Amino acid sequence: MTTLNPTGGTPQVTSQTVSTTPAATAPAPATRRSEPYLRLHWTDSLTEAVGYLVVHTLRGGLTTGGTRMRAGCTLGEVEDLARGMANKTATFDLPIGGAKGGIDFDPKDPRAGAVLERFCEAMRPWLDAHWVTAEDLGVPQHLIDEVFEKLDLDQSYHAAIRRSADPAKTLERVRNGLNAAVDGGFLLGxxxxxxxxxxxxxxxxxxxxxxxxxxxxxxxxxxxxxxxxxxxxxxxxxxxxxxxxxxxxxxxxxxxxxxxxxxxxxxxxxxxxxxxxxxxxxxxxxxxxxxxxxxxxxxxxxxxxxxxxxxxxxxxxxxxxxxxxxxxxxxxxxxxxxxxxxxxxxxxxxxxxxxxxxxxxxxxxxxxxxxxxxxxxxxxxxxxxxxxxxxxxxxxxxxxxxxxxxxxxxxxxxxxx
Missing domain, CATH: 3.40.50.720 (NAD(P)-binding Rossmann-like Domain)
Structure with missing residues (x-):
């Protein structure tokens, strides 16, 4: 297991290993059990919240997956979700691997925003260079973007945006797309x-x-x-x-x-x-x-x-x-x-x-x-x-x-x- 200093110190990494009804004998769904590329384990010294980053696959130095927060979130859950993200990116021919972040903490707790900020600070090396994250259960997009702005990372797609030929232009395109108005009073993103x-x-x-x-x-x-x-x-x-x-x-x-x-x-x-x-x-x-x-x-x-x-x-x-x-x-x-x-x-x-x-x-x-x-x-x-x-x-x-x-x-x- 990898442990991170809760104040954002250097990670200490240890390697780890129609009728739509067919015949009733339809085969059971396959279960993939391949090991993830990386697991990171974080503990918040102020609240004792526990967080995880699991990178299942890395392609071209990039991986993607949202960050969730819920009481009872486990490493096994985050591993399953990271594996699912890897399947998504491969299925849709996206040039990126799959990952997931998870925090075991109640998102309704008034301290939740600060916990998310400290988690992102601890994961900063990955968020800066490799991990593109976004909203997930208990973490709305506007909240995670607020955290990224506080960390001078601009927006949660930062790891990809910084690689672009014109980061400012790409950031503008991303923000305009996320905030485009659609029928019903909603935003496209x-x-x-x-x-x-x-x-x-x-x-x-x-x-x-x-x-x-x-x-x-x-x-x-x-x-x-x-x-x-x-x-x-x-x-x-x-x-x-x-x-x-x-x-x-x-x-x-x-x-x-x-x-x-x-x-x-x-x-x-x-x-x-x-x-x-x-x-x-x-x-x-x-x-x-x-x-x-x-x-x-x-x-x-x-x-x-x-x-x-x-x-x-x-x-x-x-x-x-x-x-x-x-x-x-x-x-x-x-x-x-x-x-x-x-x-x-x-x-x-x-x-x-x-x-x-x-x-x-x-x-x-x-x-x-x-x-x-x-x-x-x-x-x-x-x-x-x-x-x-x-x-x-x-x-x-x-x-x-x-x-x-x-x-x-x-x-x-x-x-x-």
Missing amino acids: DVIGGYGVAHACLAAAVARGRAPGETTVAIQGVGTMGGSAAYYLHEAGMKVTTVADAAGALYCADGLDIPALLDLRDGYGEIDRARLPEGITALPRNAIISADVDILVPAAISYAITPDNSFDIRAHVIVEAANAATTPEAEAMLAARGIPVLPDFVANAGAVAWAWWLLLGEVDDVPDTSFDRLRTTMHDKVAQLLTAWTDDDITPREAGHRWADDPAPLIGRVVIP
Whole structure:
């Protein structure tokens, strides 16, 4: 294990080793167990918070992955998430490796911002030169950007921006893209990941021969990812009948008014129950898992679907908006029941793919350009995954892993304009 001085001292590193229902004998999803490139372990002397950086792969000297904060975050969790990021970047042919940061601390604690700042200061050698990070569970993008500004690193994409031919121009392009206004009063950088998830769901409906208006959806989590996915599914005409946040689940058989509910969210992505519109039924939080819908979207926490609750699932397709939302054992049990799981490293990879398209100058601050490219890419990939499922009895995760195991060759140093 690697230990970092909590005041930001020199790291001490030690090496470490359609019908979309195929036959009930569908193979279990593959589980990758390769060792990460690097693990860093940090302890905060002021709060005793513990943090981790896991670099699963490094390509061209760069790696990417968000930083999360939650009470109970573990090294094993961060390792799983870093592995998932490596799969995302390889699957979408991005010239970068995969990593993840995690802090075991309550993001609602008033000391959380200072803890994040000290964590980033400790990880500064990696953030300065190699690790491109961003928002994740418990850490909004604006907060991590504020920390980077305090550390004179400008913005959380700093490690890539500093390599560009014109860092000031690249930083301006990134900021303009992240802050581009889109319909609904949102910012492009906040909704692009959820937009990709929504189109993974729409592509799954097409594979099942269902029109959007005939398709029902349940979404666990209405934060940045789940909320924007719900918004774009609602816009596309899908019936979002059930959503859940930390306070419980909300249900309406005729479909929830998603824009109205999103307007009732607080800063932690929780809906104000005192101002709910009429006609909504409040249910226990875990009712989301057993919702009688076509598509279930776990968009809140890792390991939401386990062997213990997998038999409660009534949905026909699972679309992972949260990272590592389904345990391998639960996914094998779902496969045996003929329920495919669209893996996170495809379904929710829109945000990281878009960030790199933006960094590389392949998209700009015109939202339609970004939406068109992500929509086309997501529909193509999901169609391939579900064709492998129906035609060849290959789980979507295994089919996706085959892409990830054969990334595009990286020749020389990444050139960022």
